[in-house]
Amino acid sequence: NAGVTQTPKFQVLKTGQSMTLQCAQDMNHEYMSWYRQDPGMGLRLIHYSVGAGITDQGEVPNGYNVSRSTTEDFPLRLLSAAPSQTSVYFCASSLFKDRNYEQYFGPGTRLTVT
Amino acid sequence: AQSVTQLGSHVSVSEGALVLLRCNYSSSVPPYLFWYVQYPNQGLQLLLKYTSAATLVKGINGFEAEFKKSETSFHLTKPSAHMSDAAEYFCAVSRRDFGNEKLTFGTGTRLTIIP
Numbered sequence: 001n002a003g004v005t006q007t008p009k010f011q012v013l014k015t016g017q018s019m020t021l022q023c024a025q026d027m028n029h030e031y032m033s034w035y036r037q038d039p040g041m042g043l044r045l046i047h048y049s050v051g052a053g054i055t056d057q058g059e060v061p062n063g064y065n066v067s068r069s070t071t072e073d074f075p076l077r078l079l080s081a082a083p084s085q086t087s088v089y090f091c092a093s094s095l096f097k098d099r100n101y102e103q104y105f106g107p108g109t110r111l112t113v114t
Numbered sequence: 115a116q117s118v119t120q121l122g123s124h125v126s127v128s129e130g131a132l133v134l135l136r137c138n139y140s141s142s143v144p145p146y147l148f149w150y151v152q153y154p155n156q157g158l159q160l161l162l163k164y165t166s167a168a169t170l171v172k173g174i175n176g177f178e179a180e181f182k183k184s185e186t187s188f189h190l191t192k193p194s195a196h197m198s199d200a201a202e203y204f205c206a207v208s209r210r211d212f213g214n215e216k217l218t219f220g221t222g223t224r225l226t227i228i229p
Contacts, residue, residue, distance in 0.1 A: 090157060
């Protein structure tokens with residue numbers, strides 16, 4: 001049971017490039033989400049999914065796309081990277097059985113856009 | 115709508131002293147409340163959570179928090195600080211209705227332990 005895994009751990013992009021941050025979980029969780037963490041701003045929700053085929057926007061969705069074709073995977077796509085997207089990105093998953101839940105976080109991807 | 119305010123972006127305490135990290139929340143429905151800890155260059159780890167059972171919640175590493183509805187607070191405490199407690203701490207709130215489980219985080223409090 002690996003929990004929530006994210007790849008890559010580090011990435012440097014040039015402005016305008018695109019890339020996909022990978023996230024996978026092996027706990028059969030229904031809910032998955034992407035956050036970005038910036039100094040002094042805590043974690044802000046980018047996109048989330050309540051199950052395969054269902055996604056929705058969070059607080060800061062602009063410049064990012066997601067899809068959820070399987071329960072296990074929830075990739076985050078940067079369409080055209082901008083320096084403002086330099087951040088640490090965390091993926092999380094959770095199960096809402098009996099309304100007793102917690103979110104499990106991946107180790108993060110540190111992205112720099114130059 | 116829901117929000118979390120963490121008072122004090124940096125807190126320093128001496129080793130062995132009381133740790134108190136403050137969190138106030140705003141929620142239009144009964145909330146779930148969480149404290150997470152983040153060590154340098156690592157992800158977030160759950161310290162404890164309030165999900166409508168006992169109002170005094172005990173977590174890992176000797177931490178506890180008390181849900182006070184009248185004060186809309188969920189402050190985190192530890193009686194005696196240890197050097198290993200140095201980290202950043204995040205309070206988070208979630209709605210308690212199924213289908214709206216989004217977490218809203220505070221901006222974090224960095225805890226420094228003075229030897």
